[in-house]
């Protein structure tokens with residue numbers, strides 16, 4: 001299912017797909033859904049890059065980068081999600097996203113924040129070579145209370161040093 005995974009630029013017509021993925025239980029637990037208008041504004045903003053991951057022509061996930069015009073070449077992987085977490089599509093999607101950030105967008109630094117309790121995402125990022133930089137304690141408020149965010153990053157030299165055929 002993931003052998004033919006591709007990333008393509010998202011269009012306005014993809015926003016409902018993104019929102020429907022964001023709204024699924026296993027995803028909304030860790031990604032706070034945005035309203036349609038907020039996605040439209042971000043999609044039209046040249047400082048964002050919206051990409052849809054497709055397998056056999058069907059959307060399986062998405063990734064959104066922020067600060068793609070950063071003078072520091074420090075690009076934020078702002079959100080990533082797959083429609084069916086735990087089925088093996090997230091890691092290949094992330095590899096394509098990393099390639100897009102470092103090769104196509106020219107990132108020097110790719111960074112993200114992840115809820116501390118999001119063990120699966122942290123495992124995936126660590127397995128791909130991201131480095132944990134620290135924890136922003138109680139940085140995000142959700143209906144059930146405050147949550148800490150872990151900052152993770154990868155630098156371009158680290159990306160280029162990754163084995164080509166990493167599992």
Ligand SMILES: CC(C)(COP(=O)(O)OP(=O)(O)OC[C@H]1O[C@@H](n2cnc3c(N)ncnc32)[C@H](O)[C@@H]1OP(=O)(O)O)[C@@H](O)C(=O)NCCC(=O)NCCS
Pocket residue numbers: 026027028030031079080081082083084085086087088089090091092112113114115118119120121123124127
């Ligand atoms: C994060 C996400 C993109 C990863 O994609 P995925 O398809 O679920 O990941 P995969 O199935 O490719 O890989 C999951 C890995 O995590 C491991 N894993 C699964 N559940 C785990 C858990 N609770 N704790 C630790 N590791 C876990 C699996 O064993 C697998 O590890 P392996 O590759 O070493 O065998 C996906 O889970 C997702 O969309 N989650 C909801 C939204 C989200 O959390 N986004 C990230 C916000 S920062």
